[in-house]
Amino acid sequence: MIRVLVPSGVLGLEFSKEALQRGLANNPDIIAIDGGSTDSGPYYLGTANSKYSRAVTSGEWKYLLAARETADIPLVIGSSGTCGTDQSVDWMVEITKNLLRTTKKDLRIGTIKSSLTRQQVVSALQTGRLKTLKHAPDISEEIINDCTGMVALMGVEQIQEALARNADIIIAGRATDTASIAALPLMSGIPPGIAWHGAKVSECGALCSTNPLSGCVQVDFHEDYFEIEPLDPMAQCTPHTVSAHMLYENSDPFILYEPGGYLDVKNTTYEAVSDRKVRVSGGKWIPFPQYSVKIEGVRIAGYQTTSLTMIRNAHYVRNIHTWVEKLKQFLENSLDEKFGVDADTCHLDFRIIGSEATLGSLEYRSSQPVEVGILSIITAETQELANEIAKHINPYLLHFPLSDKEELPTFSFPYSPAETERGPLYEFCLNHALELDDPLEIFKIEVFEANG
């Protein structure tokens, strides 16, 4: 039996320290946690930035390092620093080394880097090793060469290699959510259908229980089944909470694609072992003839400057759609004269907060709000131009009249300057799988002394 302690769904989102201690008392074989996701958007991969603050990340990691020390077992983090680029791995290593400065012990840190170069991806495209996944955008060499960040999602083989090299702390780049949890059970001979299914169910920590905020869960991987229980005494795993997790952020509730194959959970059984522990069996693993890893990439699709205007005047609120339409037309017509550009390359988006800012053209309801906000988003080919256009439109957002017959109105801006520079607009542009002859082929694995 292999026991995996999962402290939470992601490093940076809190977990119960008491629950973690309870987990340690049960003698787990490994602590595994995820560090990232694309769920907060393309910016993070575009810039190799972490979504969570350094202080919070370091604070939680300190607890996990101490827990590792107590139990003397490996600690693994996948998708370090949200996006899992090579820089994100370096960032996490630096945090780790800082925390370990006072440790006397010789600890071994393993890093697995998964950033891809443009050359690697272009060459894969040319040799037919890039396969299109569902709803993938069209790609070309030009698009790949435009990418500012590209990563491959590792599976278990790469983490197993670092474990085999006796790393105490494994800091992995981009990985599937499940890989860090499934690695040790698979290495120890647990059948893949059981290992991947248990990993999927526990990848968000206690989200598969009645108290998601408590974070910690424990998964016991056996030959024919796995058992999962939350480590917060007030939380419960029930057949319903556990099986419902297959739905989460997964487009197909029965199939989960991983490097090298897929998990099929159509014929699985969930039984309550107690009022808080569930036993699951029946997951099937179907290997692909060719090993492949999913890749992600983002490119810059322009530069943005935004502003927010608030309108409380009842006449203008009532006629807000007409006002925005007239304003947009007027300003778009001015772009050529003022800047020598047109509305095809410079985009002026005005989102009416209080009306359809959330759903856009899908919105079907309307009612009279007390006030509206106008979120202006300027997208241009350079930051300088986006800033210039935002400054140009500012007086009109302040004073544009509905008709020639009325006095100039004056609206409200909540801050000065009214414009906020947003920087580059990043866009996801890959949804592809990269075929590999060897799972370790493109991943850079190193194991070194923490204090070395």
Next chain:
Amino acid sequence: MANLRDKVFKIRSKNAGPFTVTVDIFCRNQNSLKRILGLLDGDTLSHLYNVKKDSFEIFEIPDLNVIKISFPRTHIQGSRLDRDMHGAQFAELLNEMELPDNF
């Protein structure tokens, strides 16, 4: 007139990667699930989400009384015209879907 949210436990939506949105409808029982499934044809969903009707994948999960609907995003997550980074508000259109009088 009743809305779909009045007849179910909950409806939620979320990204399933940057290119797909997935909606989960937690029905109250098997009978209700079947009746709701009958309402959710391609035309109805296409009208709600302005996505081609053959792009919707509809799954029935009888053990959970859940209907899952996955469809491609019209605007890729985080791209210029996207308005909902997490895809979480798409569920509201189904929550508010008006039900036939005799439902």
